[in-house]
Amino acid sequence: MEKINKKICVITGGSSGIGLATAFRMGRKGYTLVLAARTPAKMEKAIARLKEEQLEVTACRCDISDWESVQKMAAYAQSLGEVSIVLHIAGMSPHMGNAEAIMRGNALGTVHIHDAFYPILARGGCLVDTSSMSAYLTPEFIMPKKAFPLASTDRDAFLRKMVARVNLLPPKSRAGAAYAISKYFVIQYAKKEAARFGKRGVRVLSITPGNFDTPMGELEKEEAANYLRYNAIQRLGRPDEIAALFAAVSDPEMGYLTGCDILCDGGCIAGGAKALGG
Template structure:
């Protein structure tokens, strides 16, 4: 059977760079909102001799994600899912960001739990914002509703976001949603472990990607706090993703890996930077 790797957000940036590495040994399914937006990425992969195809999926819609999971299972044994799709503060309003980042992660993990087998791995991509956003903002006590009632979960997440002025809500939604991703991956580890599946989250800092370009003006001020004073290169984070899903990391699960050039370690405080 083919080894299959599913990469959401695989049309550009971190996802595409990862597909070029993992595609050497896996059949790749890159996932995005529309097939048309994935055409260029698919052509790049095939030009490098990588077997790949694209699949349109709305990660915030559970039915759409279920169809993706079922399709991937039909193509072969799913070795890895790299859930890199998401929205940054400049890409939409607060609720859309929460749906894409938080609800999207719930949908991906739940749908693929049903189709993945032993010695496979899911990476849920978070952000250094999960570590930088002040903890007092996080409605962590309400995260448990993600496994009980997703409608109630979303209501509670947005209730917290809506406490803030409108101009800050997209940024607050982003910080909360990415903090939730870290929590969700960690607390999913035991459940997935019973099937021999690993779940981790990775929290990138600022990288040279199309999404990073949208945030570049506001993100650049963080660079001076980094030990490595530049944005990361996509090949660097792609190599980390690829290593973490490999059998070489067969004992790694239930943990978040921060890859931010040393920004969080500096102790910088976003509230004092604005």
């Protein structure tokens, strides 16, 4: 792609579900899209669908749990134009790996995204992280908050302490706990990072989805059905509904919105939802 005043929007997890729906939204707003995902076959299908609408899009294979991989992805995005927006939507559910893999992908991966894009995001830009409703459902007392500051100073020690907390729990609970703890961390980290990025004129915030009709949501459909009774809106969310939120909060016109989390869950938490079995 020729680099002529292009405004780049990077979307991790952009090959399906919420990420792909958001890619359509951002592409229609005139951004050149860089989709980052682990699975080439899924990316190829996503790219083909986006190009059917004449949207400008390219793909970059990236494992967000690997620092070198994320650095290469950031450098590639920068080579195409001005990196204006990073929408970090990729993540691992409890059904997609063991506790350590989930912690590496969701918690450490978010740190990697922040550190790689901090030097290159354009003034007036925005970085949006993605959490999960489980961060609100899980009791705070299990959260290893003292480990969180290590994310900014010693990533290896950060990961060790996060995994150590999970390993205190029964084996069958560890994947779910790793997911909840990692997603709670994402919210707190985005809030903390708002000040650092703010010095460069960049906004940082997080969005927390509830239960949505996506491929990842399909893996958790039985659990999601149990939570629907708490919803004010008695159905699963549609990907395009939360894609509209990602597009809205990242718009430069929302220039005073930073350092916060936005819960988009159909009213489930407000309806009194608690962790299953809690």
